[in-house]
Amino acid sequence: MHELSVALRIVEALDQELVGEEEGLVVTAVSIQIGTLTGIVPEALQFCWDMATENGLLQGSKLDIQIVEATGYCAECNLERPLTNLQSMRCPICQSPITQISGGNDLEILTVTVESPDDA
Numbered sequence: 001m002h003e004l005s006v007a008l009r010i011v012e013a014l015d016q017e018l019v020g021e022e023e024g025l026v027v028t029a030v031s032i033q034i035g036t037l038t039g040i041v042p043e044a045l046q047f048c049w050d051m052a053t054e055n056g057l058l059q060g061s062k063l064d065i066q067i068v069e070a071t072g073y074c075a076e077c078n079l080e081r082p083l084t085n086l087q088s089m090r091c092p093i094c095q096s097p098i099t100q101i102s103g104g105n106d107l108e109i110l111t112v113t114v115e116s117p118d119d120a
């Protein structure tokens with residue numbers, strides 16, 4: 001299950017980041033951005049999130065996923081183009097093969113919303 005390992009990797013990264021923070025800190029929401037080229041299925045990742053956050057600081061947190069469309073650089077047009085067909089990887093305008101991917105191939109953690117127990 002690819003998405004579960006992705007979810008666990010996010011949890012691990014956040015755990016490390018939150019080490020040494022205030023005791024009793026609770027993460028309420030995590031916002032991430034995933035490119036369409038990562039092959040990650042947002043629904044599946046959402047589903048795995050609860051499992052990955054069963055214990056620890058992220059327990060009960062919400063996962064907010066934003067999708068980033070893939071883009072590539074077309075040498076023929078000398079422009080960045082959206083990659084509408086991920087199978088063929090061609091410029092949607094001139095149909096030249098895209099040789100350089102410029103976006104949509106990574107996962108980024110955007111924001112982490114935390115709540116300290118005193119706020120409640």
Ligand SMILES: [Zn+2]
Nearest residue numbers: 074077091094
């Ligand atoms: Zn083109």
